[in-house]
Amino acid sequence: MIPTPDLSHLNSKDFRNIYEPAEDTFLLLDALEQDQDELRALHPSICLELGSGSGCVTTFLGSLLKPSLAYMVTTDINPHAAIATMATGRKNGISIDTVETSLVQGLLPRMRHSIDVLCFNPPYAVTPSSEIAGNGIEVSWAGGIDGREVIDATLPFVKELLSEKGIFYLLLVSDNKPDEVVRLLQEDGFNAHICLQRLAGREKQLIVKVTRRT
Ligand SMILES: C[S@@+](CC[C@H](N)C(=O)[O-])C[C@H]1O[C@@H](n2cnc3c(N)ncnc32)[C@H](O)[C@@H]1O
Known part of the structure; x- marks a missing residue:
């Protein structure tokens, strides 16, 4: 079992500025853990997380892949997230580069078709x-219409980013019409399916796993 990253360096004051890991974060960790053998066998060179917040997900992935020397990089539009993500990596012995940007702005075309593991727990409410404009704590959850506006803005980048062997893990909730998101990804030529789901209170959270068709 891979331990949940130590976040003891972050306190309630930090979580006024950045998203505090919650059920959605932990569902994403569980999906990665479920696939740990596949992820290790992939020998990823570059792992990218969008919207890293506290850095919990990328730190967990880095620990799971150890002793691999994959390059771990994250983006977040919230400047506090970049600082927290680096600190979480450091606290847990994982080196992470962070970029303060919206989605993947500035990473393309340099990282075109080079991401082996892509993760996103997006703002989905x-x-x-x-409410999706801005870069404070509120953009952690504000997803606009159907909670889909940031998700829909991300989908076109998936085919630009994923390497031939790349895997994308995307968290959604039922309000996001996950079947429609799966269909959109399939229409874009990907294998996409729901690999894990769980009820968090009355909200159904799920992980869509996306790979290129071979
Ligand atoms: C639900 S939180 C997830 C945080 C963390 N990954 C986790 O699982 O605990 C969504 C994250 O996406 C970030 N975010 C929102 N809009 C973004 C955008 N356009 N580009 C990059 N990050 C964004 C937020 O700042 C927040 O950190």
């Missing part, structure tokens, strides 16, 4: 569209 249904909110007014106006």
Whole structure:
């Protein structure tokens, strides 16, 4: 069992500025752990997490892949997240490069078709569209119409980013119409299926796993 990253360097004051790991974060960790043999066998060179928040997910993935020397890189639009992610990596012995940017701005075309493991626990809550603008704590959850606006903005980048052997793990909730997201990814030529799901209170959370068709 891979231990949940030590986050003891972050306190309630930090979690006023960055997303505190919750059931959604842990579902993503469980999906990675479920696939640990496949992920190790992949020998990933570059792992990218979008919206890393505290850095819990990428730190966990880095620990899972140890002693592999995969390059771990994250983005987040919230400047506090970059600092927290690096600190979480350091605390747990995982080296992480962080980029303060929206989605993958600045990473393409340099990282075109080079991401072996891509993860995103996006802002998925249904909110007014106006709430997705900004870079504070509120963009941790604000997903606009159907909670899909940031998710839909991300989908076109998946085919740009994933390497031939790449795997993408995307967290969704039922409000996001996950079957439609799966269909959109399949129409884009990917294998996409729900690999894990769980109820968190009344909310159904699930992980979509995406790979290139061979
Ligand atoms: C639900 S939180 C997940 C945080 C962390 N990955 C976790 O699982 O605990 C969503 C994260 O996405 C970030 N985010 C929101 N919009 C973004 C955007 N356009 N580009 C990059 N990151 C974004 C938020 O700042 C937040 O850190």
